[in-house]
Amino acid sequence: VTCLWGKSARRAAQIGVLALAALAWPGGASAGAGAHTPLYPAGMACGKISSPFGDLRDLDGSRRKAPHTGIDLGNHGDVVIAPARGTLVAIWAVHHPWGRDWNLLMRHTTQDLNLPTRPVVYYSEFDHLQRKDIPPFEPGQTLAQGTPIGIVRHPANAPRFRAEVHLEVYEIPLQDLSDTTWHNDHGFRYWWNDAAKLIDPLTMMGHHMTQGQGKGVAPAMFQPGKTRPDFPGFVYPLACGET
Numbered sequence: 507v508t509c510l511w512g513k514s515a516r517r518a519a520q521i522g523v524l525a526l527a528a529l530a531w532p533g534g535a536s537a538g539a540g541a542h543t544p545l546y547p548a549g550m551a552c553g554k555i556s557s558p559f560g561d562l563r564d565l566d567g568s569r570r571k572a573p574h575t576g577i578d579l580g581n582h583g584d585v586v587i588a589p590a591r592g593t594l595v596a597i598w599a600v601h602h603p604w605g606r607d608w609n610l611l612m613r614h615t616t617q618d619l620n621l622p623t624r625p626v627v628y629y630s631e632f633d634h635l636q637r638k639d640i641p642p643f644e645p646g647q648t649l650a651q652g653t654p655i656g657i658v659r660h661p662a663n664a665p666r667f668r669a670e671v672h673l674e675v676y677e678i679p680l681q682d683l684s685d686t687t688w689h690n691d692h693g694f695r696y697w698w699n700d701a702a703k704l705i706d707p708l709t710m711m712g713h714h715m716t717q718g719q720g721k722g723v724a725p726a727m728f729q730p731g732k733t734r735p736d737f738p739g740f741v742y743p744l745a746c747g748e749t
């Protein structure tokens with residue numbers, strides 16, 4: 507298994523159900539086809555999405571037990587950035603049977619995202635980071651869009667796994683946010699909120715596009731000093747630079 511999504515089997519099953527409930531599932535086919543096809547700029551200087559949201563096929567060609575709960579992206583050494591302004595919620599170590607890595611969780615309000623005001627917040631969780639690559643952030647700290655938050659590494663720093671960062675995005679009604687709880691299942695730490703709705707991270711990267719503009723989502727690449735302060739939604743969560 508090479509998609510090291512990293513959640514416990516129990517949570518995988520729960521999330522699989524959530525994912526199925528949240529999407530019109532296209533008959534077991536990859537959800538990467540259709541509305542959420544990524545359209546990349548020419549000469550992009552960083553890794554693409556290696557496994558889309560909802561994908562049932564793993565990177566090694568094997569079939570996943572549950573639809574992919576996020577996207578895997580990047581090449582080894584790519585810089586992971588905050589895709590939008592937000593608040594740092596937590597950085598924590600996760601012990602898997604195959605090794606240890608670190609996760610980082612951010613919270614974004616609709617104001618942070620320059621989206622129409624709604625009583626929801628978004629959680630973005632980045633998995634398979636390494637502690638030494640994460641700056642010394644404090645929980646509650648505001649991170650600006652484009653802030654480096656880690657580096658794409660091999661999960662658990664084990665070269666037998668393809669390098670990737672796994673990103674999950676959840677929408678949570680503001681009124682339910684205080685129900686978020688943290689758990690530790692034999693060293694596997696995770697947060698849980700019954701009201702959290704899993705969404706395709708690529709959806710968050712399409713808010714800057716006008717309706718009818720092409721058939722896919724063209725993520726905007728973050729460029730220091732060039733991204734508008736009112737940019738809506740997420741930029742691509744890697745610092746791609748220019749080629």
Ligand SMILES: [Zn+2]
Nearest residue numbers: 509511578672
């Ligand atoms: Zn993944």
